Amino acid sequence: MRKPKWFSLVALLFVLSLVAAACADDDDGDGGNGEGAAATCDADEFGCVEVADGDAIQLGTLLVITGENASLGLDSQYGSQIAVDMYGEVAGHSVELVNEDDGCAPEGGTSGARNLVSNEQVVAVIGTSCSSAGEPAAQITSDAGVVMVSPSNTAPSLTDPATHQPFYLRTAHNDKIQGAAMAQFVGEELGLTTAATIHDGSPYAEQLQAVFADTFTGEYGGEITGTEAITVGDTDMSGALTSVAAASPEFLYFPVFVAEGGLLAAQGRETAGLEDTLFGGADGMLTQDWVDAAGAANAEGTYLSGPDLAFGGDFYEAEFLPAYEDAYGEPSSVFHAHAFDAATMVLDAIAEVGIEEDGSLFIPRTALKDALFATTDYEGITGILTCDENGDCNPGATISVSEVVDGAFERIWP
Amino acid sequence: MRLALPERWSVQRIVQILLAALLLFVIFKGASATLSEGKFTAAAWKSLIVTGLALGGLYALIAMGYTLVYGILFIINFAHGEVFMSGALSTFFVARALNDSGFLNDQPVLSIGILLLFSMLVSTTIAVLLERIAYRPLRGSPRLVPLITAIGASLFLQNTFRGMFGAKVRAYPQIELLKGTVDIFGFVVGKSQLLVIAGAALLVVGLFFFIDRTKTGRAMRAVGEDKEIASLMGIDVDRVIVTTFAIGGMLAGAAGVLWAINFKQVDFFMGFVPGIKAFTAAVLGGIGNVVGAALGGLILGLLEAVAPALLLTGYDVPSPNQLKDVIAFSVLVFVLIFKPGGILGSDEPEKV
Structure with missing residues (x-):
């Protein structure tokens, strides 16, 4: 094990340069130019996301997109993508999704949420797919002041007053x-x-x-x-x-x-x-x-319960489903509409609280969360959405039961 | 030092005896409480035992691969779980094709033979390639090196199969002939379980004879004793090692089909947990010892199936089956406390 001396020297230099680079980065970001936006951003507990002129607004998704449960998460991811595509620009900025995997497990929720909150450009997160991933992810995003809206978490504990995380909402039904x-x-x-x-x-x-x-x-x-x-x-x-x-x-x-x-x-x-x-x-x-x-x-x-997809209104049948099927084929699960509603609600809220200045868009994080929690009588695909203080946005959700007949699902109740 | 040694031994002995007494008490109390509660009927206990035997037989088959390789090379082939998976998963496509054409149910016996042969072929190929590519270049290096390589090879194989066949979980086609149950000495045994138990027993006994009676078997034992002297006696060591991997692969391939028939599902990750469990079984029985691996597999399988219900129901543990791995690994720990070399292993401390 005789390594030349210069090897350790090079290694030391490399580490030092990494440290220097990491420190240097801290100088950017806080610059907040412009008076009006600067005042709002300074007043906001978690500051603002600054989307520079010509940049896209980044929405994170944290859904189960690999493994045996991928059909559940990909369906929601496609629903979110359709929402973004249909919405068009928000305050002069295009929108893009940053997709992470929640793995349908606490480990995936934790690492995915950490990845998303470490990216300062991520305005909000659509996720998670599984409640087991949602518990740690809600905590991490709430600690970082990033609002998270889940299209398919259904566990009651996530919106229970005792355990609810302040930046967490869902468009899925409560179990x-x-x-x-x-x-x-x-x-x-x-x-x-x-x-x-x-x-x-x-x-x-x-x-x-x-x-x-x-x-x-x-x-x-x-x-x-x-x-x-x-x-x-x-x-x-x-x-x-x-x-x-x-x-x-x-x-x-x-x-x-x-x-x-x-x-x-x-x-x-x-x-x-x-x-x-x-x-x-x-x-x-x-x-x-x-x-x-x-x-x-x-x-x-076998009888399986799930959200009732016989939504009122023609938008789902006439516009959403054709667009979805054109791009991705048959839906693989049942939460695409909830994801669509979640993404559209978030984009509406961004348009509402975002401050445009010199072509840049400043989005105050706490104000964005407050705007989402203030959602009332919002006409989504999945129903009239009104968010309560614990983050449940779909209190009127209806459940249907399907039976497996000849290997396919057949809605039998109600 | 010489004087202190016996004293230290006696303290250890006393602790061991106390521990054993405590364990026996806990086990006895739990079991008697469960039995007096009467939640499970005699038929339910019998069916749990049969399940345990089938699971144990499968563990034993996979454990052979670990123990044979360890017996000869003193390395732990952690990619062996993936050898098992490769056979089971690739055979799924053969089984589906046979099922779609109707051949599977027209000629069930022939079909099972085809599936077993195909799976053994795939697994043997993978095992031999593993030896050639991942282990042979590292022969003679410190023991940790092939261990890490094995883990790398395991991840590589898992993700290769995921890439080729996707991450979907697939139901294994079911054979009509294996549906239903038969009654053996009052035990109601599922026909697929019967196939698994009989197949595993046959293969393990076959392996004993192979090692004990054939020339190649003798060569394997000789190489296990001392590679250099074996090679001086005119034994082609490389050939023997390849044969060992091939036999391990063959048994794992057979276990793959039997596993899929018994549990009815395959996916790319299915080798991981059985791999770990079979390794545990090999250690439990005494790694390097073929009879020990069979015994360890059976004990582990029976423990997993029967122990949660038998020991924990009496203590009113809410969902005992979630704790079956805890029980299985606790038993491993306790066995190693009392017999560090495993049940049939030598008790000499092994330098790793």
Whole structure:
């Protein structure tokens, strides 16, 4: 291990130059020229994003765009892109998306959010896809003063007053709505009285099955015969399945994601005690990829809840869907419209609070957040949106239930 | 020093004995509480045991690859999980084609044979290439070097397969013949589980005979003892090493198809966790020891399937199955405390 002396010298010089470069960068940015904008920006707790003349406004997205759940995130990313394309320029600036991956996991949410907030040009973030990624991401973006609007986080905890992060909003439904709707479907429509649930420990699945269980027992007089949990990445589901099968429930609810949902459906069909049990899941599995993961024969007859895509108004059918299908083909999931609404709301708010000066656009961060939280009676595709102080923007969201028939989803309720 | 040594030993012994007593108490209390609660019927326990046997058989098959390579080269081939995945994932496309043409269900036995052969072929090729490209140039270098290379090769293979076939999770085509159950001595066994257990047992026994009885097997053992002397005795060491990797690959390929038939799903990442578990099984049984690997695989599989329900339900743990890996790895830790070389391994401290 004899290295020439000059090697360490070169290495030292290299490190020093890096340090120098990092320090030098700090001098730019704060310059805030122009009096009117400067005063507003100085008054804003998190300052302004300055979009120079001719530069594009950068919107971050933090969605699951790789891996087995990519169909969920890509669908939202395309919806956001359509919104940006249709919106055109905002205050004389074009808009571009900076896409990050949330990995549908806390790790992905953390690293993706850090990447986005470290880019000072990112005005707002559309994301995350999964609630598990949303929890850390909401904290990181809120600490940095970057507003984040999620098109598909549904876990109640994200907008619970006790745990809500100040810069976090969502256009997706709260699972208090989805869990209750599924309980109503099972209790009233199917008329079943016993159910068991399996979740994967993620905030989404765990809270959704809890809301389902509470409503099913509380309002519809049902009985929960068992609650089990698996781990994301497990292959052998027999332990959890055998455990819930002990009571032979009429309904088995596993609102998890693509891979584990597929395994539960496939292995559940062979578990003794579940022969007559009906299966159900939720929007995390409401994609053709899940049918492929379970196998069409195993997926057959499964009930999946999700946002009701029979929106009022013609815009969705007549303009949005054709534009989407032209560019990206059939939607792979069900949150593209929520992403469209989220992106359009953000762009409206930027237009509202942005200050133009000498061709540059100054966007005060806190004012942008306040403008989004002040959204009332906003006519989106997904309904009339009004954001409350905890960031829930879609209190009137409706849920529909689809059944897998011949390997495809068929809307059956309401 | 000489005087201090026995004293230190005795303290260690006392701690070990206390620990063992505590463990037995915890296990006994949990199990008896679970059994008296009566949540699971006898049939449910039996089905968990069968599941555990199938899982254990698969672990054992994969563990052979780790233990054979370690026995001869003293390196841990962490890319072995990917050898397993490569067979399972590429065979998916053959299985789908057979299924679409109807051949899969017309000639199920022949089809399973084709799938096994194809998967073994792919996995063997990958394993041999790994040896040739990633390990042979590094033979004789410090032991950490091939270990890091193995991790690199594992990531490379994972992402190559992801690039070629995508990240989608795919349901493995199901064979009608393997649907349903059979009754064996009161145990209700799924036909696919039966295939897995029988296939794994057959292959493992075959491997024992191969190593014990054939000339190549003897050469493998000789190379494991001492490479230089083996080569002086006229054994082509390179050839033996390639053979070892090929056998490991073959078993992993067979395990890939059996895994896919049993759990009904394949994707590019499917090799990672089974790889780690099989390595654990090899260490549990005593790495380098073929019988130990089989035993370790079975123990691990049974533990994962049965232990969460048996030990934790009695303590009212809310979702015991989330903790199955905790139990499996705790057992590994405890076994290594009492027998550092694994169940059938030598207890001499190994310098790594």
